[in-house]
Amino acid sequence: xxxxxxxxxxxxxxxxxxxxxxxxxxxxxxxxxxxxxxxxxxxxxxxxxxxxxxxxxxxxxxxxxxxxxxxxxxxxxxxxxxxxxxxxxxxxxxxxxxxxxxxxxxxxxxxxxxxxxxxxxxxxxxxxxxxxxxxxxxxxxxxxxxxxxxxxxxxxxxxxxxxxxxxxxxxxxxxxxxxxxxxxxxxxxxxxxxxxxxxxxxxxxxxxxxxxxxxxxxxxxxxxxxxxxxxxxxxxxxxxxxxxxxxxxxxxxxxxxxxxxxxxxxxxx
Numbered sequence: 001x002x003x004x005x006x007x008x009x010x011x012x013x014x015x016x017x018x019x020x021x022x023x024x025x026x027x028x029x030x031x032x033x034x035x036x037x038x039x040x041x042x043x044x045x046x047x048x049x050x051x052x053x054x055x056x057x058x059x060x061x062x063x064x065x066x067x068x069x070x071x072x073x074x075x076x077x078x079x080x081x082x083x084x085x086x087x088x089x090x091x092x093x094x095x096x097x098x099x100x101x102x103x104x105x106x107x108x109x110x111x112x113x114x115x116x117x118x119x120x121x122x123x124x125x126x127x128x129x130x131x132x133x134x135x136x137x138x139x140x141x142x143x144x145x146x147x148x149x150x151x152x153x154x155x156x157x158x159x160x161x162x163x164x165x166x167x168x169x170x171x172x173x174x175x176x177x178x179x180x181x182x183x184x185x186x187x188x189x190x191x192x193x194x195x196x197x198x199x200x201x202x203x204x205x206x207x208x209x210x211x212x213x214x215x216x217x218x219x220x221x222x223x224x225x226x227x228x229x230x231x232x233x234x235x236x237x238x239x240x241x242x243x244x245x246x247x248x249x250x251x252x253x254x255x256x257x258x259x260x261x262x263x264x265x266x267x268x269x
Contacts, residue, residue: 002065003034004262005057005088008118008254009071009078011141013231014041017255018061021266025256026129032252035061041073044080054084063088068262070096070117070254094265096121096258103264107154118254119144122229123154125257129250132225135212138253139230141165143205145212149221160208163232166201186239205236206243213245229253 002021007014017036037056043049067085071078078095085093098115105127109115118138126136126148136146139162146157161169190196213223226247228237233249240247250256 003062004259005061005064005067006255006258006262007067007069007081008121008258009041009044009069009073009081010118011072012041013038013140014044014073014077014081015252015255016057017252018064019259021065021263025125025260025263033255036252041077044077044084050080050084054087058087064091066262066266067091067093068096068258068265069093070121070258072116072118092266092269094262096261100261102127102261104152105154106152108156109154116144119146119157121254121257121261122146122227123148123257124260125250125253126227127152128257128260129227130225133216133221133223135209135216135223135226136253137209137226137228137230137247139163139205139228139232139236141231143208143230143232145209147212147216147223155216155219158208158212160204162230163201163205163235166204167197170197202236202239206239209240209245210243227253 003018004021005016005018007016015038017033019033023032039049039053067088069078069081097113097117098120099112100120102124105124107115122136122138123146126134131150133150134148136148138144141162142165143160143162144157147155149155186199186202187195188199190199216223224246226240226245227250228247229250229252237247237249
């Protein structure tokens with residue numbers, strides 16, 4: 001049985017999953033992954049934690065047919081991961097980057113090598129999932145919003161600090177502020193300093209997403225689908241629903257896109 005190991009090294013978290021190579025990245029089954037996990041990316045710098053992760057992976061999943069990798073972390077993290085995977089060094093490894101090609105998907109990004117591999121993977125997943133005019137949102141350390149046309153053209157996108165970074169920036173650069181929770185129920189307006197920071201951060205994100213939809217509309221492409229993933233998804237999701245934005249959670253969006261791209265590489269090789 002063919003299987004793939006998929007690894008996404010983010011700024012904050014490393015996420016991995018193993019999957020049956022005969023399955024399809026568009027499947028919506030909650031048990032899509034055979035095995036999966038995540039650790040803080042910074043832990044790759046610790047030999048002890050690398051050894052723990054290696055022990056778990058090598059004793060949990062069989063040797064894969066191919067390994068797919070994408071990363072927006074420092075190259076040192078990629079090197080540390082490759083050292084961890086040395087026992088599987090004979091397994092074909094493919095790394096997705098911002099200028100990797102994918103059938104029926106193009107980009108207007110001027111310097112494609114600067115496009116984050118995670119954003120490109122998420123766009124590949126979105127293209128694989130539907131042919132609609134789409135916003136692809138990753139709500140993580142940073143929040144990225146990308147505009148993908150139904151014609152397969154990536155028209156560009158927007159990057160703003162994630163909810164946590166917005167809060168941290170205020171706390172670090174303004175004296176006398178309370179710590180905001182970012183997890184309490186939204187009331188729409190702040191009634192103390194902490195909730196005002198929460199509500200302001202949410203409002204900034206809602207405004208950015210609505211302006212992205214307006215941009216698409218002004219360019220005669222109505223957004224009919226919004227995919228969202230990332231650690232802060234649940235914080236803004238209900239607000240988006242209330243605004244009647246056609247949003248849907250898509251867990252593992254980057255890994256799905258990496259998987260779809262890996263399929264093309266394995267077939268070509």
